[in-house]
Amino acid sequence: MSEDAGFPVLLSSAGRRVGLLNCFRQAGDRLDRAVVLHASDLDPDLSSACASADHAHQAPRCDDPRFIDHMLDLARSHGVRLIVPTIDTELGAYADAADRFAAIGTRIHVSGPATVAIVRDKNRTASVLAAAGVPVPVTVTEQDLRRDPGIIDWPVFAKPAGGSASRGLAVFRQPSDLPDSFDEPMIFQTLLEGPEFTVNVFIDRDGTLQTVVPHRRLRIRAGEVEKGQTMRRADLRAIAEKLVAALPDARGSLCFQLIDDPRHGPRVFEINARFGGGYPLADHAGARFAQWLIEEELDLPRSAGDDWRDGVLMLRYDDAVFRG
The missing domain is CATH 3.30.1490 (Dna Ligase; domain 1)
Structure with a gap:
């Protein structure tokens, strides 16, 4: 790799998101670009993602009035080009401050304030989606x-x-x-019953939906998929198209969850306007959102598309990071 092609990426509230960190690392390898991985957390010494990153940083809670100024200072001092939020509660703060980060050359991977306001209010989410013809539970x-x-x-x-x-x-x-x-x-x-799916979608910086990757959630632990398998379904893609059209300024990686209830059919019950916990499955199947974000920021030829592998199975397991 050329030494002058470093691309600093920061995972915010990184916690245990080592899998997502590795997706950006692998994206750099494929693009022959040195991706420099930063991670921030409330207590970086206790974060496995911070331990796995190239550089770790302490940050205040996202509801702290100092949060945005602190992250601006981090981005400025380390030349961070891309910040990737990982928890829902920080999306609003980042969306409101996106222009301040852009002024110093840092992109926040976040949808616009209108989309964030919708997805952070679950009652509003249901009403907006229903009005757009997206099937949702009562x-x-x-x-x-x-x-x-x-x-x-x-x-x-x-x-x-x-x-x-x-x-x-x-x-x-x-x-x-x-x-x-x-x-x-x-x-x-x-109350819905039936197979549960997460659908990962990627919307490019121009607002075009590029890919839809459903995976069935075969087993869930602590709210995240532990075992899952990609599955092409035209009906779920059609739902994704309506959902994205209902969100006025959605950008980048989003995911939504639905249950395919045998009585009611598929019903969407959750949207996360960020990388979901099961995103590494989509990445491994060929839907490389992390790479596509880097391509956009470096003005490289864009490879985003819907060419991903059906039937890819993910079996997650516990691992450990050791210090000292």
């Missing part, structure tokens, strides 16, 4: 449910309106099972 607020329990079929699936990482999920079989109150705003949806 979705109601706590206020509406308590006013009229018959507004939705029981049992119901409950989740925080702004939650992530499988926090606060619950199933209630009948109205009398509801607690008197919840600690945060909740939404309630028709």
